[in-house]
Amino acid sequence: MTFYADAGNGGGRRRGGYVPGRDPMVDEVMRGWQERYCTFTDVSICVTTFNVNGKSPPDIIRGWFPEGNVSDFYVIGLQEMDLSVGTYIIDNPKKMEEWMECIRTSLPGGAKNYRAVSTMRLIGVFIVLFQSRASSAKVSKVNAAYVATGISMLVNKLGNKGGTAISLRINDTSVCFVNSHLAAGGGELERRNQDFRDISQLTFNDGLSIYDHDAVFWFGDLNYRLKTENSSWTNDQVRQIASSSEFPVLFKYDQLREQQTAGRVFVGFQEPAIPPFRPTYKYDVGTCTWDSSEKARVPAWCDRILWWTKDPETQLKVRGYESVERILISDHKPVRAVFVLGVRTVDQAKADRLYDEAIREADRRANELLPQVSLSMTEVEFGEVHFSEPSTCVITIKNTGKSMVRFKFIVRPERGICAKWLQITPPHYVIPVGQSTQISLTVMIEKEIAWELKDTKLQDILVMNLEHGRDYFIPVTAQYYPKCFGVTLEQLLRRTGAKTENLIDFGDGPSVEEEFCPPNIPREVYRLVCALQLLGVQKLDLNVVVDDSTFIVVRNALEHDFPKDLSERVSR
Template sequence: MPSDASSISSERLDANIPGAFPHSNTSQTHIPTTHQNLTHALYARRAEYTRPRHVRIKVGSWNTAGLKGVEQDIGAWFVDGKGIEESLAGLGVEDPDAKQASARESISDQEARRTSHAPTVPEHDIAAVASNEDIGLYVLGLQEVVDITSATEALRPYTDPSVASKWKTNVAAALPNGYQLVAEQQLIGLLLLIYASPGVNPHVKSVSTTSVGTGLMGYMGNKGAVTARIVLGETTRLVFVNSHLAAGADKTSLERRNWDAGQIASRTRFDPITDAMDLNQGQGEGIGDEDFAFWFGDLNYRLEGMPGDDVRRLLTVHTRDHDQEDAKENASTSGDSGYASKRDSEDAVPIPPELDPASLHTTINSLLPHDELRQQQKAGKAFHDGWEEGPIRFLPTYKYDVGKVGVYDSSEKRRGPSWCDRILYRTRASRHQYSLKEKEREEARKKDEEMKAKGLDQDDDVLYDYDPDTDGDKNDSYDEYDEQQDPEPEIVPTKAGFSDEFLLESYTSHMRVISSDHKPLDAVFLLKYDAVMPELKSAIHQEVARELDRQENEGRPSVTMVVDHSTSTFEHKDTTDGNFDGVDFGDVSYGKSRRRNITIANTGRVPATFGFVMRPVDQNQPEGAFPPWLRVRFEREPDTASNSTSHDLDTQYTLQPADVCNAELKLKVDSPDMVRLLNEGTSSLDDVLVLRVDNGRDHFLPLRAHWQPSTLTRTIDKLIKIPEGGIRKLQGQKPDGEVRWSVPREIFRLTEILEDMTERALAEWDMTGHEGDKENAPWQHNAAWPFISQDKSSEDEDVVGGIIESLDCDEPFDLAFPATMRPKEKTEYFAEALLLFLRTLPDGVITKSLWEKLEEGITTREKSKQQLDRDDEKLWTLEILATAPNHNATFLLIISVLQNITHQIAEAGKADPSTPRTSTELPASPRAAVRRRTLSKVPNIALRQLIYRNYATVFADVMFRGAGAEKMRERDKAVRKERMVRIVELFLKNEVDGTG
């Protein structure tokens, strides 16, 4: 390590005091600016001068307790990845083979030789996580590098650089050759060091560090944070926060920790920067303006409501036995902790950890609900605005006897074990998602207040109902980590307009480091980002400048339309032709949005007014500026404000010389009629948009997309012939004519998953127990749920399309949903997909010919005033339906599913204290006009009757096909509809549930 690396921030340290404001190499008064029009044109071509790069970021945190000699261990655990006890480790830890494990120093030998002059990690240990050259950025956060309990240290008006020098010397000696110190900051006992590899260091820009003291008097540095902001590749902002929050296990200390975190977030400010696109940012940034943030350190959150001795006894079961040889020879070192053998028989059948009540997995899961940090996140009091944490699969990191591997505090104080040391992270996407949810809650609250101000009571039909005691419950936004699911990279849109990929690879503690009363921990993240290549950017800059200069010499309005040919990383890769001169949307399926961007630049020297005009169309396309499957959204308002939309032909936009306007083209096929034409091959997704410039030339923008066949709009007789693998497997060929299913497999899959997901939604509600929270228990106030539900978030607009995609490809439904979506929302989407599928059946479940026979019989009996009993009427109906066996089987399957869902809802309500106790307290009936006095006096039976009536009304609309409806009077239509509802309701009711 060069000598100047350790002194990179000496000037900062000399001037830094507790609570100081930012220091960096960038002067706030020297921020370059460029002409906006050139900047936007350059930005439009950013894909040409950026290249993807990968970097692993290792974040380490350790409270060193102000002890001497602890710096000897830093290289072994932080750089080399050693000191991990695999049997007690966390995510991403590799198990050693038998030979390596046997060569490792035993626990007793390790503890016996422990001194302050040599590393305490086991000799002959190996790396269990990513280490050395595999890491591009090493980020080390230390707490208590000095004794912060000392009044001399806590009130010191300056920071002693010798402390940081000692640590930097040890880290530099352990790092591979070529690593450089790129950022450092110290605040009394807090120290933050960031090192970059030779390959990453040239891409680190705009470094700014700062500190915030929250200790004595809310300002001093015995508690607080040191923070650094760096920009990778001129495109990706990273923020690292190393903090030490208030200690103590009482409620006041907990509230002070939350206050500390809030102060750090609000008071941290970095220097202003010029981002990758040379756009002057102006004022300095704070926490929340970055693309990726990492908050780590001794957060001091404890285990609430559990005696320390009880926790210690639970955990000691696992710590005293992880060295077999020592377990036979060493006695306990405290009353309830030590090393004693409890090995199972070698012939015993291994039990999965999640099923073994004695496993470490089970013990940790039993303690985590008591973790104060998670509780405060759920309550919305701290770290709730998008912050996440990897799965905790390691023992609490505090408080151990110094010099012992697994002995919890055996001193007189006997402090309770806790996960005080944590590493949290947050992406721009997760923070944005939190902000949207908060905005929705606030809007709902305001609308509720407005309605109440108008005199509407709770019994009225209120669309927005806000309860401050339940709405916005942060429990709804917290999801436990799914250990059964392999981690997938998260796609994160950045502030600079790129899409990065982010993945947590490992998260663990180093149990075999014994020089402090805290165990160090680290997390390794993999980041894929786009980096600006300076030489390419310079060439593009010159090219764009020359083109703008040429256009400025022309007097007529002139615009240039640039198509962004890059495919969004949110989409599946498809076969797009990079040589196509228009907009290629690639493979398109029902209900799945495809987005492409175009940039329109005024490359003349006079204002240019433009708009889309009538395009060439075929007989299957209506006239207009845009085809029905396309939406175009400009980033600016049109020239004249009117009631017109961006789809009107008279909508025009004016660009000043060298100005640009970005537009998003969104293709989405969600019309059943369009799906039918595309399936039949009588229509296509090829078109041409015409951009007309006033007094200039027209620009033609070709559009094309490749339609993926869908099972929608196909008859039951065709669907039952589609083989396993779905319609996509046929690759455009017709089925071989062999009947493979008694019921269309797509309908069977939808009904099966709908039953299962309904059960999960009810079970989740039963576990959460939020009484009166109507937002999460719609069946309590909506008798048509889940087939009639509230409007869904626009962020999930493609979910139904994803479900249909899974049916078409015969694939699992998992990829159709965001990872955070709850079973209730999934149930509603599956219900919507089922109704859509039935609605688009050309011949319906009950075909036109079947209905004509049914209606003829019903009409005859009505005229003769003949009334069959219920069983005879069902038998008569089934005899008619039996003439079309597959339609009959489909009808009975749907009836069975609706009965089961009704039964689940009714049974779930029995144990719910908020369930209606009288028939007058039943849920609303959104789809069927029901006279309450006609319902049973028994609430549970009345509830079933009400649900059946609503379900029958909903499904009568989608299952029956009747001729001549367009010529019928409204009264006759209502009579026909009631007959259809009667048929469905006839089969739904049964004697078993008391509704016969």
């Protein structure tokens, strides 16, 4: 079925003064006429990200910020600002206050030359925005928000990973800054992608999402690694290359660029083709020497700064993108970039005089240039999906018409833009004529969702609307079979399975047969307890973060009853 918006009679527009956001088609015309009613001013913005590894700050960090011209704004994102366990339970701002003082004194010219516009903290993920007192830019509509990811506790997240963000208007241009710390570990690629998608859903108190801004800066310890296992290089060889002027050859193995090219994360965001600095992780603290610990981490560009603009008319240039290797207090190196953003100032009287003409022009365009797109797929079938294991499909949307296309997924009453088990990134976008973009659809069955599901067949119909054009109805299906995770203990007890003679071999001790499992204890729980007994407390390291691949191994062993010895699989 196809539906079109009413292009006639001005779309029911009210006459009078121009108010942005009242009519998207008129807004598009007015954006093209900005030079007729706007003046533009360049503002400089210095963005820096630093994973400080839980360290207490010195009084001052010299060389952290570029020398020379002072920027109008300084945006600082810290990760692992506070690693103390108690902070996850009781809010303790002590580390934040220490780092705030360090940042103030480290800014060019000292603290007296700046004012703090906004801050936001999520445990160790901290963002702060300063404005130079010499800056004439007008700041308004300031908001801050956060999204917690990381370790799950029942239906909540502890927030050891996540994102903090600041939204504001500089003159009449809306800007968003996002500082994030994504999942760590070489095997946690999909978890990092999922963290990005979770943070992308962030909404500020005024209702704006990340993608509603004219310009977005997204930075932090994104934790994407190098897939050098696909090369013939050893870890030592990678380190030698990373230490030499040949380091750019390593970037073709960068996970972030690979995932971005595939349309899974950071669609539409920009970054230099190759970062002009060596990998920023992992170093021995106090040195520029690669990690010499037992883990011997492979070097990687974990720390990044990316940027995005909603419209081609938004002028944003990067003047420098670099790491600061001489800073030695952490196992990461800080990264910084300086941007020049053209911000507009609206002459409201001139805009009001243009309004009637803009309405007529919008009507003419609507009648002549209906938006048209092609989709790489019009229905999405995920097949079988599993508990806590993301599954992603990518749809490519190409603008095949003669006008710019704005699309969004329609919010349905009491249902949102999609079912709870589905995520869409991005939920809306702008596609210039002849260009394409990709949206990723991800099925993720977490605990709270699994508990609510009443049917194993997951179905939804997404409604993608082209502004002043047709609606596309995209069916999405998946098959979810509840197994040993994501169900209640009562459901586990009702499960049936083939009995086995020998569950786990305890060596010289007495054998434990499955028939000895008490009738009121689920078989899977019994097997896990037996495996823990066999491993023993001495072999368990509760400080080690277990990646998703280990969870999948254990889940498959429990569901398929093979291998019998869970302790052997987990300890590998």
